[in-house]
Amino acid sequence: MSTSKKDYKRITTKSLVEMKKNGEKIAMLTAYDFTMAKIVENAGIDIILVGDSASNVMAGHETTLPITLDQMIYHASSVVRASERSLVVVDLPFGSYQGNSRSALDSAIRIMKESGGHAVKLEGGSEIKESISRILTAGIPVMGHLGLTPQSIYKFGTYTVRAKEEEEAEKLKEDALLLEDLGCFALVLEKVPAKLAKEVAQSVSIPVIGIGAGNGVDGQVLVTHDMLGMTHEFHPRxxxxxLDLYVEMTGAFENYISDVKSRDFPNDNEQY
Structure with missing residues (x-):
């Protein structure tokens, strides 16, 4: 299998399938605002995920459940304005697609029309197949999400590794094949055993992006604020x-406060 890297002017769903076929790993990070998205974009990221993790990172909620569709559209619109090459995938928030495929389509259409995003992501497998199918019939690309699905945290009761038991592992494998058959262009596997994730990635032709799913998948995703060390209290394996931006930024803020208090800032060269 070739591992040569093709120079894509714009990443599309087709590009990602080609990358998997050519053995090129896919890099994915989150962004929720224009400034961060511009930096991530300029670094050469393949996919920017406007995740419902904005509920935690940007708003301080304990879970992803409180964020609304309007808020996701706001964040996605900011990110899209920074994107020239990367594919922008937007999470459909909790309550906007489960149980009602018509509502799911309406939610996806709103995201695509009002934010300019390139695709949507939904959590779940067979339970939401009608919603996925209906969204796809409108020509909207869908990324799946299996394993630990944070929108179902109160059902699971814990953020521990999923699909360690045979029954749940078999369902995950079946759901991955189902998502491919429905027409999803890719899927995320979150916090599942590496061996299982590799098996899933090899069983489907669509890219599998892992987070806590080992290195046998087709790409990786992290929350940008986590990998930059801004959320310093979060320590998953x-x-x-x-970077450790929490320490660096705290030091910069302390220096600024000290300079203001001591009247060192602004100096003669920093005023008109």
Missing amino acids: FLRRY
Whole structure:
């Protein structure tokens, strides 16, 4: 299998399938605002996920459940304005697609029309197949999400690793094949055993993006604020911190406060 990297001017759903076929790993990060999205975009990211994790990261909620469709559209619109190459995938928030396929389609259409996003992501398998099918009939690309699905946290009762038991692992494998058959262009596997994730990735032709799912999948996704060390209290095994911005930013803020208090800022060269 080739591992050569093709220079894509714009990442599309077709590009991602080609990347999997060519053995090129897919890099995906979150963004919720224009400034962060512009930095991530300029670094060369393949996919920007406007995740419902904005509920935690941006708004301080304990779970992803409180964020609304209007809020997701606001965040997505900001990110889309920064995107020139990357594919922008937007989470459908809790309550906007479960149990009613017509509502699911309406929600997806609103995201596509009002934010300019390129695709939507939904959590779940066979339970939401009608919603996925209806969205796809409108020509809207869908990314699936299996394993730990944070919108169902109160059902699971914990953020622990999913599909360790055979019954749940079999359902996950069946759901992955179902999502591919329905027409999803990719899927996220969150917090599942690496061996199982690799097996799933090899069983489907669509890209599988992992978070806490080992290195046998087709790509990886992290929450940008986590990998930058801004959310310093979050320490899952799968997270690699590439910076410690919490410490760096705290130091910068303390220096600013000190300079203001001591009247060192602004100096003669920093005023008109």
